[in-house]
Amino acid sequence: MTEKLTLIIDGQEVTTEQGKTLLEVARENGKDIPTICFHEATTANALCRICVVEVEGQRVLQPACIVKAAANMKVQTRSEKVVRARRTILEMLASTMDLSEAAEIQQMMYEYGASSSRFPGAERRESDVKDDNPMYVRDYSKCLLCWRCVQVCADDAQYTFAINFDGRGFETQIGTFFDKTIPETTCVLCGQCVGVCPTGALKPKREYLLEQGMSPQEISVLNSGRKRRKEKPT
Amino acid sequence: MIKPDHITTTTCPYCGVGCALQLHVKDDFIFKVTSPFDSPVNHGNLCVKGRFGYDFVYHPKRVTTPLIRKVKQEAGGRTQAFDLSEWREATWDEALDYVADRLVEIYKRDGSDAMAVYCCAKATNEDNYLLQKMYRALFRTNNVDHCTRLCHAGSVVALQQAVGSSAMSNTASQVIMNDVFIVTGSNTSENHPIISLQMKEAVEKHGAKMIVVDPRRIDLVDFAELWLPLKPGTNVPVFTAMAYVIVEENLVNHDFIDDRTEGYTEFLATLEKFTPEYAEELSGVPAGDIRKAARLYAKAKNAAIYWGMGISQLSHGTASALALIHLAFLTGHIGRDGTGLNPLRGQNNVQGASDMGAMPFHYPGYMRVDNEANAAKWEKTWNIEPGGLSRKLGLTTTEILGHAHEGGIRSLYIMGENPMMSEPNLNVTRQHMEQLEFLVSQDIFINESGAYADVFLPATPFAEKDGTFSNTDRRVQRVRAAHPPRGQSRPDWQILCDLAKRIESRLGPFDHTQGRLATAKWDYSNPEEILREMASVNEDYAGITYERIDKVGLIYPVPDMNHPGTPTLFTESFPRGRGKFHVLDYVPVREEPDDEYPFILTTGRLLEHWHGGTMTRNSALNEIYPEARVEIHPADAEIHGIRNGDPVKVQSRRGEVVMRATVTEKTTVGVIFVPWHFAEAAANLLTNDALDPQAKIPEFKACAVQVFPARESDLANPEAVLERGRY
Numbered sequence: 001m002t003e004k005l006t007l008i009i010d011g012q013e014v015t016t017e018q019g020k021t022l023l024e025v026a027r028e029n030g031k032d033i034p035t036i037c038f039h040e041a042t043t044a045n046a047l048c049r050i051c052v053v054e055v056e057g058q059r060v061l062q063p064a065c066i067v068k069a070a071a072n073m074k075v076q077t078r079s080e081k082v083v084r085a086r087r088t089i090l091e092m093l094a095s096t097m098d099l100s101e102a103a104e105i106q107q108m109m110y111e112y113g114a115s116s117s118r119f120p121g122a123e124r125r126e127s128d129v130k131d132d133n134p135m136y137v138r139d140y141s142k143c144l145l146c147w148r149c150v151q152v153c154a155d156d157a158q159y160t161f162a163i164n165f166d167g168r169g170f171e172t173q174i175g176t177f178f179d180k181t182i183p184e185t186t187c188v189l190c191g192q193c194v195g196v197c198p199t200g201a202l203k204p205k206r207e208y209l210l211e212q213g214m215s216p217q218e219i220s221v222l223n224s225g226r227k228r229r230k231e232k233p234t
Numbered sequence: 235m236i237k238p239d240h241i242t243t244t245t246c247p248y249c250g251v252g253c254a255l256q257l258h259v260k261d262d263f264i265f266k267v268t269s270p271f272d273s274p275v276n277h278g279n280l281c282v283k284g285r286f287g288y289d290f291v292y293h294p295k296r297v298t299t300p301l302i303r304k305v306k307q308e309a310g311g312r313t314q315a316f317d318l319s320e321w322r323e324a325t326w327d328e329a330l331d332y333v334a335d336r337l338v339e340i341y342k343r344d345g346s347d348a349m350a351v352y353c354c355a356k357a358t359n360e361d362n363y364l365l366q367k368m369y370r371a372l373f374r375t376n377n378v379d380h381c382t383r384l385c386h387a388g389s390v391v392a393l394q395q396a397v398g399s400s401a402m403s404n405t406a407s408q409v410i411m412n413d414v415f416i417v418t419g420s421n422t423s424e425n426h427p428i429i430s431l432q433m434k435e436a437v438e439k440h441g442a443k444m445i446v447v448d449p450r451r452i453d454l455v456d457f458a459e460l461w462l463p464l465k466p467g468t469n470v471p472v473f474t475a476m477a478y479v480i481v482e483e484n485l486v487n488h489d490f491i492d493d494r495t496e497g498y499t500e501f502l503a504t505l506e507k508f509t510p511e512y513a514e515e516l517s518g519v520p521a522g523d524i525r526k527a528a529r530l531y532a533k534a535k536n537a538a539i540y541w542g543m544g545i546s547q548l549s550h551g552t553a554s555a556l557a558l559i560h561l562a563f564l565t566g567h568i569g570r571d572g573t574g575l576n577p578l579r580g581q582n583n584v585q586g587a588s589d590m591g592a593m594p595f596h597y598p599g600y601m602r603v604d605n606e607a608n609a610a611k612w613e614k615t616w617n618i619e620p621g622g623l624s625r626k627l628g629l630t631t632t633e634i635l636g637h638a639h640e641g642g643i644r645s646l647y648i649m650g651e652n653p654m655m656s657e658p659n660l661n662v663t664r665q666h667m668e669q670l671e672f673l674v675s676q677d678i679f680i681n682e683s684g685a686y687a688d689v690f691l692p693a694t695p696f697a698e699k700d701g702t703f704s705n706t707d708r709r710v711q712r713v714r715a716a717h718p719p720r721g722q723s724r725p726d727w728q729i730l731c732d733l734a735k736r737i738e739s740r741l742g743p744f745d746h747t748q749g750r751l752a753t754a755k756w757d758y759s760n761p762e763e764i765l766r767e768m769a770s771v772n773e774d775y776a777g778i779t780y781e782r783i784d785k786v787g788l789i790y791p792v793p794d795m796n797h798p799g800t801p802t803l804f805t806e807s808f809p810r811g812r813g814k815f816h817v818l819d820y821v822p823v824r825e826e827p828d829d830e831y832p833f834i835l836t837t838g839r840l841l842e843h844w845h846g847g848t849m850t851r852n853s854a855l856n857e858i859y860p861e862a863r864v865e866i867h868p869a870d871a872e873i874h875g876i877r878n879g880d881p882v883k884v885q886s887r888r889g890e891v892v893m894r895a896t897v898t899e900k901t902t903v904g905v906i907f908v909p910w911h912f913a914e915a916a917a918n919l920l921t922n923d924a925l926d927p928q929a930k931i932p933e934f935k936a937c938a939v940q941v942f943p944a945r946e947s948d949l950a951n952p953e954a955v956l957e958r959g960r961y
Contacts, residue, residue, distance in 0.1 A: 041271045041278050101235040134854040135286040157279050159434045159457075160960075183858060184959045188841060190427065191285035195268055195278060200235055204286065205854070207258075207265045210236050216263035220292035 007073040022064035022075060023051055031077050034086065034108050037146035038065040039196055042156045047147055050089050050108070054079045061085055083112060090114035095122035098141045101200030127173065129208075132181040135189045137208045140173050142201035149174060149193035149202060162187035236260055242716040243270075245703045246284040247356060247696035248844055250579035251275060251406065251428045252705025252787075253284050257697060262717040264288050264697060274407065274786050275709065281427035282842060283855065291697050291720075293852040296678050298721025300329035301690040309644070309671040314685035321690065326722065326732070333689050334736035336672045340645045341373050341741075346624060350377035350634040350643045353592030354650030354726075355581035358701025358713055360761040361726040362583070362590040363598060363768045365649055368734045370591075371616045371754040372741060376603050376628030377643065380592045381845075382584050383631040384656055385543055387929035388551020389577040390588070395552075396559045397575075398810030400600070401585060403803045404538060404574035405707035405789065410436045411572030414534035416445045416527070418558070419469070419544020419935075423453035423961065424841040426578050426706070429540075430454060443534075445527050447472065447519075448544060449836060450865075450907060451900050453961040460527055463902050466836045466936040467548055467823035468517035472524060473557035474818060475513035478505050479528035480564050486532075490566030494808070497815035501560065504817045516820065518902075532565045536572035543580070543838070547934040549924040550821045563813050569804040579706040581845075586704030589775070589790075590768065594628030599772030603627060611771050616754040630930040632657060632923065635666040645672040649726060650693070652846030654682035658932040659888045659923035660916055676729060681848045682913055692723040695849075699725035701761045702783070704790070707801070710778050711787035727764060731756045823936040824924035827904070831886060831938035833870070834905045835920055841960070843911035851911065861954035862893040862912035866941065870904065871897040874941055881944040881952075884908065886937055889919030892948040894956075895941075906941065910934075914950030 002017040009026055016025045021044070026033050037048040046063035055062045056074035061082060076082065090109050094116035099105050109116070130138040145165070153163050162185040166175030176185045183189075194202040209219045238258040246253040253276035258266040267285050271278035290296070301321040307313070315321060324332070340348050351369045353362045366378045382390065390400040397403075406429045409415060415436070422430040434457050436442040443459040446452065447469075455461045464472050480486055481502065491498050510521035531537050539562065545554045559575055567573040579585045591598035601608035609623045616623075629637055635653060637643045657663040667673070667686045675684035676691040684690055698719045704710045719725065724732075734756045758764050762780045769775035777792035789799035827834055842859035843850045850856060864884055866876060876882055878897040883890055884906070893908070893915040901907050910917035922937040946952050 134857045135282065152279075155438055157277075157431060159431070159438070180959070181957075183957045186960050188427070188960050189282040189286065189858065190280060191282065192279055194285070195280070204266045206289065207236050210260065210263075210265050216261060216265075216292060219263075220289065221294055 005069065005071040007069055007071065007075065009075045010077055016069055020069050022053060022062070022067050022069055025069045026064060026077055033064050033077055035065060036105060036144065036198060037148065039148050042148050042151045042196060045147055047145065048089065050086055052082060052085050053077050054082050087112040087114045091116070091118035093144055095119040096125050097144055099199065101142060102198060104198065123170070125170070131205075131208075133183050133189065134205055136191060136194050136202055136204050139201050139203070142199045143174060144199055145172060145174070146198060148196040148198070152192040152196050157192050158188070158190055160186050160188055160190070163193070236265055238266075242714050244696065244714045244716065245582070245705075245711040246280070247582050248283045248287065249426055250581060250584060250706035251426050252582065252703060252709060252711055253280055253428055254711075255280070255284060257288070257716040259716050263292065264716060275705065276428045279428055279431055283844065283850065287850060287853050287855045288697065289854055290678070290849045290852045291695050293679075295852055296720065297680060297690060297692045298719075298723040299692060300324045300326055300722065302329060302332060303688050307673075307688050309640075309669055312668040312670060312673070312686055314682070316680055316685045326724070329689055329691060330733050330736055333674050333691070333733060334740055336688070337373075337645055337647075338737055338740040340672060344644055346373055346375040347377070347642070348644040349373040349375045350629065350645070351647040352631065352634070352649065352651045352653065353378060353380040353587055353590075355381050355584035355587045356650050357587070357726050358583065358699065358761065359586040359590050359704060359710070359768070360701045360764040361649065361730065362587040362592045363764055364727055364730040364734070365647075366591045366598075367616065367754065368730060368737070369647075370597075370612070370623060371618060372734065372737050374622065374624050376594050376624050376626060377634055378592060378628055379594050379631040379634065380587050381581065381631065381651055381656055382588050382593065383931060384547075384934070385580045385584065386546050386577050387931035388546030388548065388926055389541070389555040391552045391929040392555030392559060393575065393577070396556060396814050396816065397804065397808040399803065399808070400588070401708050401803070402574070402576040402579070402706055403568055404571065404576060405709075405801045406576070406578070407432060407707075408572050408574070408801070409433050409538070409540070410440045410442070412436055412442050412536055412538045414443045414445065414530050414537040416447060416531060416537075416539045417454055418447035418539070418541045419546070420540060420542025420578055421448070421450065421452045421838060422540070422542070422578065425542060425580065425839050427841065429578065433457070443530055445530060447527075449902055449905050451902070459530065460523060462519045462523055462527060464517040464519050466544070466834050466905060468513070469545055469548070469554040470550065470557045470818055471508060471513040471516045471820050472519055473561060474505070474508040475510045475524045476528035476531065477557070477560050477564055478508045479510060479525050480532045480561070481505060483529070485529065486564050487566035491563065494566075494813055495563045495815060496812040500817055501815035504819070531561060531567070534567070536570065537565065537567040538572065538574045538576060540576045540578055542578050544935055546577070546929070546931055548936065549824045549926050549933040551926045551931045552928045553818050553821065556816045557818060559813075560815060563815060569802070571802050574802070582705070583703040585706060585708060586702070586710070589704055589772070594630055598768050599774055615767065615771055617752065618754065632925060632930060632932055635663055638666040638669040644670065646670050647674045647676070648683055648687070649676045652681045652683045652848055654686070655846030655910065655913060655916060655918065657923075658918055658921040658934060660918045661889050662923060676726065677848065678723070679848050679852055681846060691729055692721065693726045693729060694719045694723045698723070699727070701727065702765060707789065709787040709789045710775070710783055712780065712783055727758070727761055731758060824933055825887070825922050825936070825938045827938045831940045832904070833939050833941060835884070835886065835937050835939040836905055836907050837910045837917045837921060837934050838907060840909045840911060843909065845911065847911045847913065859956065859958065861951055861956055862891075862909055862915040862917070863896040863956065864893050864941070865896050865898050865901045865907040867899060867901050867903045867905070868897050870906070871895065875943060876941065881946055881949050883942045883944040883948065884920060884939050885942065886920040886939045888922070891915040891917070891919055892944045892950070894949065906939065
């Protein structure tokens with residue numbers, strides 16, 4: 001039997017079971033906490049910090065996706081401090097990456113009054129579209145480093161470990177070991193990563209080709225007789 | 235970002251796992267596939283085939299117009315026509331009338347025994363039910379089979395003999411409830427990728443211990459507690475030696491044996507010679523490891539066995555499966571959640587096609603055709619005069635082609651299968667195909683078998699039809715059309731209804747001396763009516779309606795409309811009453827290696843391809859794995875002067891093929907592996923057509939071969955690039 005505990009969220013007393021995160025408890029009680037890097041199918045890592053909440057007695061804001069509810073906690077999900085933090089996170093994202101296909105984040109920006117020009121002249125994280133296999137493309141200009149793809153490739157689903165963080169600080173990017181092309185890595189092309197990508201950075205090849213203006217018929221002919229290169233010597 | 239016109243939820247058409255797919259469609263074109271994360275089968279995970287391998291639907295070589303051969307084909311001189319120039323386009327009326335005319339002509343002249351049909355484990359339950367009905371009700375023959383014969387027939391027969399039911403006893407998602415589990419004869423990571431994820435999760439997150447028994451160092455070995463690399467075809471001694479240890483060390487569940495089984499005493503009497511040392515001598519597996527495996531399995535609270543074709547595709551496939559069943563009987567690891575005997579079924583709907591009676595000995599619901607009461611039930615359902623259905627057991631897949639000669643099988647109807655890739659010893663299969671007087675192919679591409687046909691009927695793939703598939707753990711799930719059929723192609727069930735009516739009218743009106751009644755019924759307004767007709771007799775499906783399986787399907791048996799389904803079988807008893815121990819002996823594979831042919835060839839499948847290749851070789855999947863490769867152990871490669879990537883000729887007593895070598899420790903010394911998907915280097919030119927005496931399954935998993943260095947110019951496609959870093 002799991003032990004019950006009581007805490008206060010936005011002034012409302014709620015009862016829940018031991019072991020649940022603040023995000024879970026809040027959602028069970030109809031409180032909306034936004035998330036970006038969090039996904040039900042992956043391990044929560046509190047990377048994006050958009051889910052932060054204010055907990056009385058804590059010096060800094062707490063990420064609701066990993067902090068466990070405790071007895072008598074007093075939590076504010078929309079305090080001024082929380083709203084300002086979320087808005088700043090969104091503004092920093094918008095100033096450095098391409099959010100054009102992240103509909104949920106665009107909606108959050110509208111909701112939080114975030115301005116994409118808050119940090120004019122910020123250096124953007126730009127990179128070319130990596131099109132190195134017939135199944136999916138990688139456009140890291142759209143990547144916000146939520147880590148979901150790395151996790152499903154690892155022990156959240158696939159146990160394949162083909163991709164990981166590469167580089168440090170601002171230069172951080174998702175990459176393969178030794179920057180190999182996808183087919184040369186341990187990748188099994190399962191596309192679990194594509195399935196959890198929140199921003200369109202990972203995309204099925206056929207969707208990408210449609211965007212490039214190719215017709216379904218042109219796409220279908222494309223993979224039916226491609227010329228092959230000579231095998232590299234081993 | 236492309237906004238879909240609509241998203242269609244359906245079931246994956248590849249393997250038996252039965253993953254839920256969401257097809258994102260724009261302008262009648264699937265541009266993306268996702269999967270719901272709350273799917274009970276696959277939890278949102280897919281493999282490369284399920285997520286990306288649907289482009290064959292739009293491949294320019296897909297045939298969408300009925301075709302008739304320009305040059306009339308004769309028995310003995312039949313040829314293959316891959317090129318459209320050898321065919322002429324026809325209307326559906328012309329093509330179906332022609333098929334009906336020819337089939338009825340042969341039936342009236344030579345009778346039921348001249349007729350045969352291959353149903354299809356890729357097609358829906360409804361398609362398969364209709365096709366077996368057409369042949370049983372109209373042509374009065376049980377010469378009805380499909381590729382289950384080539385895959386798990388050994389397991390099916392063994393399970394029928396020992397427990398009386400042939401499906402998985404538990405669901406695949408229960409693997410995380412196992413404390414110990416054995417995976418044998420199954421390269422699960424490549425053939426049931428999503429089940430392998432659950433196996434890895436069981437080990438990594440739930441503390442389960444996995445025992446892999448397989449001649450290849452497959453991906454799962456990285457996660458295993460123990461790997462028993464046995465010589466192909468030595469399953470019976472290895473698993474019976476495990477039984478020996480369980481008995482010797484008194485790890486036996488006596489209560490279970492007393493209460494639930496029979497034949498234990500007779501079984502014990504034959505166990506004596508199967509010491510682990512004897513098994514080591516035959517299999518090469520260290521006796522100590524056999525003992526460890528036996529203890530792990532027997533002492534576990536909950537233990538299960540998952541197996542694939544490495545058990546069944548042998549000339550003693552039935553005995554191999556029985557050896558596994560004995561382990562469950564000895565320990566009582568069956569009849570509870572997290573235990574069980576689990577043959578992983580290969581095709582998306584091989585379970586369903588078998589359930590639908592697409593087999594020569596059974597009506598739908600595994601009702602024997604030689605049982606009077608069963609036949610009477612179907613005679614009533616199909617409006618057939620009493621005694622009208624044939625009580626004679628039909629021929630199996632391999633036997634059907636083997637009987638293609640004057641006085642034997644004269645006509646063959648193939649829906650979706652590709653025997654010219656999937657049969658053993660293809661050079662002989664070819665001769666048999668040439669002997670057919672009339673051949674119909676109902677498919678989406680002209681494959682190696684359809685190229686022999688007189689008539690090609692363009693059917694629709696999974697994305698253009700409605701129906702149901704039954705997955706490996708008996709879950710009946712919906713298949714839904716994502717867009718209309720391309721060109722003039724039609725869903726299989728509609729083609730079959732249309733054709734059956736034409737055949738029935740040609741067979742003549744009601745005849746008092748023959749007793750044929752008006753119609754067996756071919757007017758269905760939708761596939762669900764077909765399923766309901768079947769379910770009115772097949773009790774396992776009695777409570778299944780499209781409405782009830784709309785969201786996540788139902789696991790049969792579902793005996794009534796309120797029944798929630800049955801994930802775990804045999805909780806109280808076995809369908810045959812008591813579980814039956816069988817007396818086993820070691821029978822070697824039919825062709826053992828010798829000086830002339832020193833290697834054992836074992837065949838199997840790859841992650842990127844599917845069986846005969848009709849779908850995947852007409853897909854971008856072929857770009858990531860464009861060529862066959864023979865896997866050879868470094869020690870063997872060195873002796874034969876073979877380097878990685880070199881062209882190699884592989885030769886058996888029956889044929890030869892040339893492909894590049896992959897020198898790898900994934901295979902063991904003395905054993906080479908060839909995948910069977912590639913027509914230009916078809917593994918089944920080499921394999922042995924020796925059959926298991928009971929299950930009639932061929933011995934795909936072991937034959938003797940020799941390898942020779944070959945030249946680049948001997949390769950069918952020397953330009954192909956294989957650039958994969960995966961396991």
